[in-house]
Amino acid sequence: MDCCNDTERAIEALKGRQSATLKIVLAINTVMFVVELTSGLLARSTALLSDSLDNLGDALTYGLSLYAVSRGARSKAMVALFKGGLITLAGLFVLGQVAYRVINPDVPVFETMGIISVIALAANGVCLALLWKHRTEDINMRSVWQCSRNDIASNVSVFIAAGAVWLTQSGWPDLVVGFALACLLLRSAVGVSAGALRELRGRADHIA
DSSP states (O other): OHHHHHHHHHHHHHHHHHHHHHHHHHHHHHHHHHHHHHHHHHHTOHHHHHHHHHHHHHHHHHHHHHHHTTSOHHHHHHHHHHHHHHHHHHHHHHHHHHHHHHHSOOOOOHHHHHHHHHHHHHHHHHHHHHHHTTTTTOHHHHHHHHHHHHHHHHHHHHHHHHHHHHHHTSSHHHHHHHHHHHHHHHHHHHHHHHHHHHHHHHHHHHHO
């Protein structure tokens, strides 16, 4: 009996730690979404707008993950599958933005791109560090960690794009990075969705 009580307390403690971490990264990503969206519009940067949309998707993802923390394995898999759908929509939206800028070219403000990308990199570095210890706990937290890991690559890409815009005085590096971020988002969506489907199939086979 004591063993069962200890197990229940350990599970509740784990859920509490996961919830606390998710609340912090949710707040960070919500703030960075506003900052990057505003900066992206002012700087006319597709890469920054893409990164801001990624942060919005992450904020929604963390909110859903916070909801799933206290749910069962099947509910967590369903939430992860929904998150995969959200990431897919984000990737498709970014592709639309890239297509728009190809038709209506403009040179973004590279200074704003560089400064904001560094700030975003620092913010997402904090998120990644907080999520590191949770990355193997369950499919819910694993998908959250994957989102944060992708954010680091996105921020570095935007910084590189800022330098390339400065060197070339062209908007093409911004578009190339925007396209690459869309591909990264879609690849992540496939990974998260596939993991969720495997979990659901495994549960179904177990019940059968």
